[in-house]
Amino acid sequence: xxxxxxAIVTVGSELTLGLRIDTNTATxxxxxxxxxxxxxxxxxxxxxxxxxxxxxRRLTYAYELVIVTGGLGPTHDDITxxxxxxxxxxxxxRDSRLxxxxxxxxxxxxxxxxxxxxLRQADVLRGAEILDPETGTAPGQLVATACGxxxxxxxxxxxxxxxxxxxxxxxxxVCAAPRELGIAQMPESEAQVxxxxxxxxxxxxxxxxxxxxxDVRALLADSGAxxxxxxxxxxxxxxxxGVHCYSSHGESLAEVVVRSAAQSGRTIAxxxxxxxxxxxxxxxxxxxxxxxxxxxxxxxxxxxxTALLGVSEExxxxxxxxxxxxxxxxxxxxxxxxxxxxxxxxxxxxxxxGGSSDKPVGTVWFGLAVRSPSDGSVRVRSxxxxxxxxxxxxxxxxxxxxxxxxxxxxxxxxxx
Amino acid sequence: xxxxxxAIVTVGSELTLGLRIDTNTATxxxxxxxxxxxxxxxxxxxxxxxxxxxxxRRLTYAYELVIVTGGLGPTHDDITxxxxxxxxxxxxxRDSRLxxxxxxxxxxxxxxxxxxxxLRQADVLRGAEILDPETGTAPGQLVATACGxxxxxxxxxxxxxxxxxxxxxxxxxVCAAPRELGIAQMPESEAQVxxxxxxxxxxxxxxxxxxxxxDVRALLADSGAxxxxxxxxxxxxxxxxGVHCYSSHGESLAEVVVRSAAQSGRTIAxxxxxxxxxxxxxxxxxxxxxxxxxxxxxxxxxxxxTALLGVSEExxxxxxxxxxxxxxxxxxxxxxxxxxxxxxxxxxxxxxxGGSSDKPVGTVWFGLAVRSPSDGSVRVRSxxxxxxxxxxxxxxxxxxxxxxxxxxxxxxxxxx
Numbered sequence: 001x002x003x004x005x006x007a008i009v010t011v012g013s014e015l016t017l018g019l020r021i022d023t024n025t026a027t028x029x030x031x032x033x034x035x036x037x038x039x040x041x042x043x044x045x046x047x048x049x050x051x052x053x054x055x056x057r058r059l060t061y062a063y064e065l066v067i068v069t070g071g072l073g074p075t076h077d078d079i080t081x082x083x084x085x086x087x088x089x090x091x092x093x094r095d096s097r098l099x100x101x102x103x104x105x106x107x108x109x110x111x112x113x114x115x116x117x118x119l120r121q122a123d124v125l126r127g128a129e130i131l132d133p134e135t136g137t138a139p140g141q142l143v144a145t146a147c148g149x150x151x152x153x154x155x156x157x158x159x160x161x162x163x164x165x166x167x168x169x170x171x172x173x174v175c176a177a178p179r180e181l182g183i184a185q186m187p188e189s190e191a192q193v194x195x196x197x198x199x200x201x202x203x204x205x206x207x208x209x210x211x212x213x214x215d216v217r218a219l220l221a222d223s224g225a226x227x228x229x230x231x232x233x234x235x236x237x238x239x240x241x242g243v244h245c246y247s248s249h250g251e252s253l254a255e256v257v258v259r260s261a262a263q264s265g266r267t268i269a270x271x272x273x274x275x276x277x278x279x280x281x282x283x284x285x286x287x288x289x290x291x292x293x294x295x296x297x298x299x300x301x302x303x304x305x306t307a308l309l310g311v312s313e314e315x316x317x318x319x320x321x322x323x324x325x326x327x328x329x330x331x332x333x334x335x336x337x338x339x340x341x342x343x344x345x346x347x348x349x350x351x352x353x354g355g356s357s358d359k360p361v362g363t364v365w366f367g368l369a370v371r372s373p374s375d376g377s378v379r380v381r382s383x384x385x386x387x388x389x390x391x392x393x394x395x396x397x398x399x400x401x402x403x404x405x406x407x408x409x410x411x412x413x414x415x416x
Numbered sequence: 417x418x419x420x421x422x423a424i425v426t427v428g429s430e431l432t433l434g435l436r437i438d439t440n441t442a443t444x445x446x447x448x449x450x451x452x453x454x455x456x457x458x459x460x461x462x463x464x465x466x467x468x469x470x471x472x473r474r475l476t477y478a479y480e481l482v483i484v485t486g487g488l489g490p491t492h493d494d495i496t497x498x499x500x501x502x503x504x505x506x507x508x509x510r511d512s513r514l515x516x517x518x519x520x521x522x523x524x525x526x527x528x529x530x531x532x533x534x535l536r537q538a539d540v541l542r543g544a545e546i547l548d549p550e551t552g553t554a555p556g557q558l559v560a561t562a563c564g565x566x567x568x569x570x571x572x573x574x575x576x577x578x579x580x581x582x583x584x585x586x587x588x589x590v591c592a593a594p595r596e597l598g599i600a601q602m603p604e605s606e607a608q609v610x611x612x613x614x615x616x617x618x619x620x621x622x623x624x625x626x627x628x629x630x631d632v633r634a635l636l637a638d639s640g641a642x643x644x645x646x647x648x649x650x651x652x653x654x655x656x657x658g659v660h661c662y663s664s665h666g667e668s669l670a671e672v673v674v675r676s677a678a679q680s681g682r683t684i685a686x687x688x689x690x691x692x693x694x695x696x697x698x699x700x701x702x703x704x705x706x707x708x709x710x711x712x713x714x715x716x717x718x719x720x721x722t723a724l725l726g727v728s729e730e731x732x733x734x735x736x737x738x739x740x741x742x743x744x745x746x747x748x749x750x751x752x753x754x755x756x757x758x759x760x761x762x763x764x765x766x767x768x769x770g771g772s773s774d775k776p777v778g779t780v781w782f783g784l785a786v787r788s789p790s791d792g793s794v795r796v797r798s799x800x801x802x803x804x805x806x807x808x809x810x811x812x813x814x815x816x817x818x819x820x821x822x823x824x825x826x827x828x829x830x831x832x
Binding site for chain 2: 008015016017018019020021022023025026027028029030031032033039040041042043044045046048051055178180187188189190192193196206207208209210211212219221270272274275276277278279280281283284285287288289290293294295296297298299300301303304307308337338339351352353388389390391392393395
């Protein structure tokens with residue numbers, strides 16, 4: 001099925017002044033995708049008649065479907081009806097049935113001006129189909145344009161969404177929801193090359209990469225290929241990414257760690273130095289994380305590493321706090337203190353100070369302690385990384401790496 | 417001073433597909449307002465060269481300032497540079513200094529294609545001023561247009577915002593740098609009324625409120641009054657906010673806690689349950705935090721509260737893990753374990769599960785243990801809060817409250 005083009009307009013000065021974050025665009029875009037429309041442009045416009053008329057004129061000539069949310073209420077700054085009338089050069093006429101529907105709302109006002117304001121909601125573009133409100137008082141309107149249709153909807157999401165669905169009902173619901181792949185320990189440019197290679201023969205699949213320090217996500221969307229081909233493409237991309245692909249349905253890395261640990265009945269403890277609680281915070285962000293995560297020690301000072309994790313003062317003074325020996329000692333100490341099956345530790349130099357030629361800023365050691373399910377014996381190992389970036393970047397990357405160490409161990413994947 | 421016109425463009429198919437909610441528009445719009453710009457139009461564009469070129473051409477002819485965020489990274493769908501070059505009819509040339517800056521990022525790749533991708537970030541519009549990144553690798557660009565200027569910024573908010581402020585400061589050299597007040601434990605509407613009252617007679621001062629769960633910030637900007645009047649206004653606003661104003665020069669609450677503890681030579685430990693490491697992570701985000709922060713225990717399970725913090729099993733079973741007694745026991749336990757002057761604890765129900773009629777989701781107890789500098793005796797107290805919001809909102813608010821408990825104790829302010 002060929003995708004049809006659509007644009008979204010959200011109306012309100014609260015959006016262009018930055019006083020509210022626009023969530024309607026995302027809601028409408030996702031809904032349109034499932035009905036076979038591709039949105040390439042979404043515009044937020046102030047309560048400014050001139051700017052809104054220009055936007056509607058331009059977009060109704062360029063797109064098969066234009067959805068407008070907001071500006072249909074009774075107040076003076078609700079200008080969407082007037083703007084649509086001017087843009088499409090159609091008269092507004094007061095609909096007598098809607099006047100009846102609005103009567104209870106009209107009766108709540110004594111002032112003639114206020115009554116007239118309420119009645120403005122009964123003004124309809126000539127030839128428009130009226131979408132009655134399920135909640136609220138503002139009806140929607142669906143009207144033909146040069147290229148297709150214009151759909152006017154109220155701004156409040158609870159009024160807007162059911163009306164949008166009704167307006168779209170006669171369009172065929174074929175398109176699949178987009179797929180989101182999570183990618184660990186791989187630069188975004190490398191992920192891109194691999195995914196491009198995997199889906200090179202597939203037309204009608206769009207993809208984009210989103211990245212944060214330590215975490216890369218690839219979004220694959222159906223833009224005409226159909227749901228089955230999208231699944232194929234996502235699976236092919238995931239296979240090309242191999243062990244680096246930690247989820248193919250949008251889960252976060254922490255969610256995968258918590259879920260897989262809970263499924264295998266294994267418990268987790270943490271010992272953090274330079275990440276200072278970030279790994280614990282990431283795991284506990286997941287609802288239900290208490291089924292796998294027991295606790296952690298943030299051992300920021302050397303004394304804390306000794307007192308709470310049992311890393312001996314000699315080991316710290318001999319090898320330094322940022323060393324394989326201390327990382328392994330911290331992991332073993334956390335495993336023992338919290339009596340868990342797994343423990344991961346992080347000790348490093350996040351900067352901006354504290355680096356040396358030997359151990360520059362970004363040097364981070366990770367420790368992993370694992371209790372054998374059969375005989376209860378504990379094996380310990382460690383991993384060194386030189387992480388780029390500022391203090392925040394190093395800490396974010398170290399957090400992602402600690403989670404990936406856990407994921408690979410829990411799922412029995414090759415160690416980092 | 418007359419307001420100037422501006423438009424915002426956010427680039428990324430994840431926005432027009434509805435996979436991400438666009439927060440950059442609101443952030444940029446509020447920031448522009450404090451610099452005397454009015455935004456009437458904000459456009460989100462897919463990673464589609466043709467559509468983006470058309471949008472940039474149209475907007476740079478209509479507005480004095482056009483801000484673009486996103487699409488400056490290294491991957492194939494980062495098309496903002498090419499689109500701006502086509503829209504303004506300016507060539508792109510590779511900047512040799514930026515090539516040097518990018519060398520470490522280039523060296524992490526073996527593949528020539530991937531190296532070339534990274535180097536695309538060194539491509540600059542002819543005549544553009546380069547804004548070096550503070551974090552990340554994508555530089556910003558500021559270039560003249562028919563009506564004013566076009567400013568290209570990276571998409572990630574933490575990279576985008578500081579670069580936007582720098583770009584605007586250059587453009588409006590008359591304006592003094594904005595002042596940022598941090599406000600704790602006060603709703604944004606109340607803060608707004610107090611600040612409005614304090615600066616009501618002052619013309620040429622713009623202000624805007626930015627709020628996140630648990631933290632409110634007021635940005636005051638000079639829009640014609642001059643630096644001295646801005647200082648007066650900021651001081652008047654801070655005075656009106658009273659004890660709730662924790663900083664008047666943009667410091668975060670965690671920065672104030674770390675700095676004031678370090679100045680008074682006092683050390684801090686944490687014991688966290690429902691915040692799961694977030695308070696520790698906030699404190700250790702501050703460079704140099706090791707001068708005051710010693711460590712923390714994330715005691716997520718009841719066993720961990722007993723084993724690491726010495727809270728007796730009887731107290732937990734008698735009063736429940738979310739209680740004054742357990743909060744005080746956790747704080748006292750952390751003080752003893754890390755041998756610090758102060759310790760704060762957090763134990764609560766973040767949700768979505770675990771609430772009861774008695775202790776609904778959002779019930780959070782905080783404990784504070786303080787060692788007397790004179791005789792070494794320890795006093796302990798606790799505080800109950802019912803925090804609104806989702807799991808994330810409750811955790812964010814609980815983190816901010818724990819930091820505020822610390823700030824008030826360290827500075828000798830009235831307790832919460």
